[in-house]
Amino acid sequence: MGVTIYDIAREANVGIGTVSRALNNHPKIAAKTKNRILEISRRMSYQPHAYAQGLAKRKTNTIALIMPFFTNYFFVEVLQGIQDKITDLGYDIMLYGVNQTNQVEEYLKRALQKGKVDGILFFSMKLPDGFDTRLKELQLPTILVDTFHPDFDSITVQNEEGAYVATRYLVKLGYKKIGMINASLDSEPARMRYNGYRRALEEAKLPFHERYFRISKHSKADGFNREAGYQAMSEVIDKNREDLPEAFFISSDIQAIGALNAMKDRKLTAPEDIAILGFDDIELAKHIGLTTMRQPMYQMGVLAVEKLFHRIQNNDFPPSHTTFSPTLIVRETCGTEKQQPKS
Amino acid sequence: MGVTIYDIAREANVGIGTVSRALNNHPKIAAKTKNRILEISRRMSYQPHAYAQGLAKRKTNTIALIMPFFTNYFFVEVLQGIQDKITDLGYDIMLYGVNQTNQVEEYLKRALQKGKVDGILFFSMKLPDGFDTRLKELQLPTILVDTFHPDFDSITVQNEEGAYVATRYLVKLGYKKIGMINASLDSEPARMRYNGYRRALEEAKLPFHERYFRISKHSKADGFNREAGYQAMSEVIDKNREDLPEAFFISSDIQAIGALNAMKDRKLTAPEDIAILGFDDIELAKHIGLTTMRQPMYQMGVLAVEKLFHRIQNNDFPPSHTTFSPTLIVRETCGTEKQQPKS
DNA sequence: CAATATTGTGGAAGCCTTTCCATAGCGCTT
DNA sequence: AAGCGCTATGGAAAGGCTTCCACAATATTG
Structure with a gap:
């Protein structure tokens, strides 16, 4: 069905090797032969066969x-x-x-x-x-x-360092009760971010509160998604009505968006009621004014x-x-x- | 470098045709030969070569x-x-x-x-x-x-119809000054949505105001993006300070998000100051409470x-x-x- | 038990390239 | 004019698979 180098070779009265050389502008070929072949192959709208080429060249x-x-x-x-x-x-x-x-x-x-x-x-x-x-x-x-x-x-x-910088920033702003919402610890980045968070707390001599820490395990997949963030934040708020944390470091922006939504549904706003700091700087973060750690x-x-x-x-x-x-x-x-x- | 069907054929003392038939469970092959070959090919961790297969089968x-x-x-x-x-x-x-x-x-x-x-x-x-x-x-x-x-x-x-339904909904809610922010009219969906919007206005005998209509042409690409929405909304608001529209139909959610942002920067909120209706129902629409037309x-x-x-x-x-x-x-x-x- | 049908098997041909090797033809040199 | 070295060219081989055809080895039939 398609035009092959054999068709072109026949048309140009040359061998297939010559056609191939013309098409791949190999050095050892006379300029005029090459031009003639290129002209013919254009006229016949020749298209090399990708798989045949791949097979011969061992390159895809x-x-x-x-x-x-x-x-x-x-x-x-x-x-x-x-x-x-x-x-x-x-x-x-x-x-x-x-x-x-x-x-x-x-x-x-x-x-x-x-x-x-x-x-x-x-x-x-x-x-x-x-x-x-x-x-x-x-x-x-x-x-x-x-x-x-x-x-x-x-x-x-540098996930560990990023989380450390993020948490230290919250400390510097004066927050004392700083929680974290994390994704599944099966994920390496999630583990590292947790470590960085803990290190910053320790260095600031702030206590780590189990009740302000949550892994969004509920969801499908690894927890790096909005539903997981929503759910985790809902639970923390509902279980700590009397003693809410002041700030949260959240392991991804998309979870942070979910978390902000959970707050909104409970008439809480950021930063007035709880400060929120995300991770990633996805394009939407800019939109919703989310403070976050940017990954390039x-x-x-x-x-x-x-x-x-x-x-x-x-x-x-x-x-x-x-x-x-x-x-x-x-x-x-x-x-x-x-x-x-x-x- | 890789194991081929020739290697397997030699090992199993059969022809290459038989190996191929075994691997592709072709009907015409004895069960025990087939099993033996499959066993051997597993042992040698044979992997068919995708391009060779594609070339022979004319199928990728x-x-x-x-x-x-x-x-x-x-x-x-x-x-x-x-x-x-x-x-x-x-x-x-x-x-x-x-x-x-x-x-x-x-x-x-x-x-x-x-x-x-x-x-x-x-x-x-x-x-x-x-x-x-x-x-x-x-x-x-x-x-x-x-x-x-x-x-x-x-x-x-049904872009035309979707836009019509959307606009009629705004009419039904009692809005009179209904604007639209659209993407580039080079885009077929954008044109159709514009038509639907106009049809709904006419049907409701509401005037079409040029000054409340904006094509977000500024941006790269086709205008279906957040920046374009932001810019378009900013312009409309800034040029109509004295006489703002009451509602907007916007040709995509992502533009609507930009538009909402432009409002926020000017201390306007939806729906209190201007109602916003999007198109697409992307996952984030749910988050920000955006009323929209869902595409499946x-x-x-x-x-x-x-x-x-x-x-x-x-x-x-x-x-x-x-x-x-x-x-x-x-x-x-x-x-x-x-x-x-x-x- | 011979004749015929059926099943399974080997391997050549084909898919379309690239690349290598051999050779034809050319211009130089001496 | 013979010999040499180049350059350009033709086409076989290789790449790894599927598929077709021919044939061998069975199984079936009367």
């Missing part, structure tokens, strides 16, 4: 993207960075959006399928058991983003692609680890130094 | 998804429907997220490349000139979502995949067009019948 020009997808807006923004960069480089993206945790293995297996992709970008999840060795055996270039393994290139955010999402996407290409071109160097520090973005939900909170 | 098990990506959260939700459904069917997704309108052609060309994908899902954009005929020549199954062309299967939303996004994604498969299996029937009616979701930003607005 495609990379796999495996990322959580349970409506965590964080990823939408990273995705933009990846998309822009990868398009520049002439590659395509095979998207594997994980909606339930058990899909991870399935997707990894698919991406590992021989000859399917030239590399993998793996996001924010723990590499399931055994896949580290399989990936190494296959020598499939892999970059981890927002998660860590010593044997693979990785890009992470777009840049992380771009860098991930760059690292992957570096490794695709030369897989022969030790793993490198890059880490970004989140920065505090002050908006309204924590009050400001001038307009000091009540306490 | 991959579909291309071309969709606008300029942070319009609408698509994130459609994407989930697509992803879930397509995974069930054993297919993979090649994602082409359009960030600037000039990328559309580039992506279409890539997706059209022979043998790269088995079908295309094309979203919310006008098919660039000439591609309709090219797609038909190539016989590449294509489904249009949220846009229309008589020669291709499509799934659309997840279901549209699922249906799109189903249609595409239908056509991949049998390309031999006339194009079918499905259309959904949006439904009104009443929340808080328009007030309610009980708590009537001032006017």
Whole structure:
């Protein structure tokens, strides 16, 4: 059905090798032959067959993207960075959006399928058991983003430090009763953020109150979502009616949005009743005036692609680890130094 | 480097044809031979080579998804429907997220490349000139979502009717000065929504005020984004300080969020000062209590995949067009019948 | 028990490229 | 005019699979 190099070769009265050389502008070819062939192939609207090319070259020009997808807006923004960069480089993206945790293995297996992709970008999840060795055996270039393994290139955010900075900021504003709403501790970033929170409290000699700490475990997935935030905040408020915390550090913006909603339903506002500090700085944070810790999402996407290409071109160097520090973005939900909170 | 069917054939003392039949559970093969081969191939951890398979079968098990990506959260939700459904069917997704309108052609060309994908899902954009005929020549199954062309299967939303219902609802609540903030009229949905808005006004014998109508053209892309909504609302308010509209129908939730922000910055609230009605019902609408027209996004994604498969299996029937009616979701930003607005 | 039908198997051909190797043809040199 | 070195070219081989055709080995029939 389609036009092949054989058709062109026949038409131009040359061999298929010559056609191939013309199309791939190989040096060893006479300029006029080349032009003639290019002209003919244009006239016949020739299109190389992607899979035949891939098979012969052992190269797919495609990379796999495996990322959580349970409506965590964080990823939408990273995705933009990846998309822009990868398009520049002439590659395509095979998207594997994980909606339930058990899909991870399935997707990894698919991406590992021989000859399917030239590399993998793996996001924010723990590499399931055994896949580290399989990936190494296959020598499939892999970059981890927002998660860590010593044997693979990785890009992470200083979660512990970010949480520490966030909490210390709340301390500095004068809050004493500082709670935290976290995602599932199965998640590495969630654990680190918890540690940072605890460290800041200790350093400020503030007590840690079990009753102001909540893991949003109720939900599907890992708890990094709005419903989980809503639920966790509802519980804390309802159980501590008489003695509400003054501030909350929340492990993601999307949870913070849920939490703010729970407050609103109970006629509480931020920062007047409870101050709220999030994590991520998703695009919507700006809208609702959420004070938060910014992760450089777009840049992380771009860098991930760059690292992957570096490794695709030369897989022969030790793993490198890059880490970004989140920065505090002050908006309204924590009050400001001038307009000091009540306490 | 990898294990091939030749290796397995040698190991099992059979021909390569037999190995292939065993792996693809072809009917004409003895059960015990088959089991033996499967056992061996498991032991050698055989993995078929995706591209070789694709080349031989003339089938990629991959579909291309071309969709606008300029942070319009609408698509994130459609994407989930697509992803879930397509995974069930054993297919993979090649994602082409359009960030600037000039990328559309580039992506279409890539997706059209022979043998790269088995079908295309094309979203919310006008098919660039000439591609309709090219797609038909190539016989590449294509489904249009949220846009229309008589020669291709499509799934659309009754934009005109949705806008009409929305505006009529505002009329019914007693608002007289009803404005609209729209996206670029290059977008088909935007045009239809404008028509519905006008029709409802006329029917109610309410005047159309040029000064309460605004196209958010300022921005990058098509205007379906938060900044555009913010800017448009800011302008309308600032130019009509003395005579503000009472209500606004806004062509997407994400713009409505921007608009609400612009109001907030000017100490105006919804519905007390101006009622706001959006379109889409993205997940966040619930959060901020936005009254809006719901599009069944997840279901549209699922249906799109189903249609595409239908056509991949049998390309031999006339194009079918499905259309959904949006439904009104009443929340808080328009007030309610009980708590009537001032006017 | 021979003749025929059925089932299972081997392996060549085909899918469409790229790449390598051999060779034809050309212009130089001597 | 013969010999040499280049350059450009043709086309086989390779990449790894599916599928078709031919044939061998059974099973079925009268």
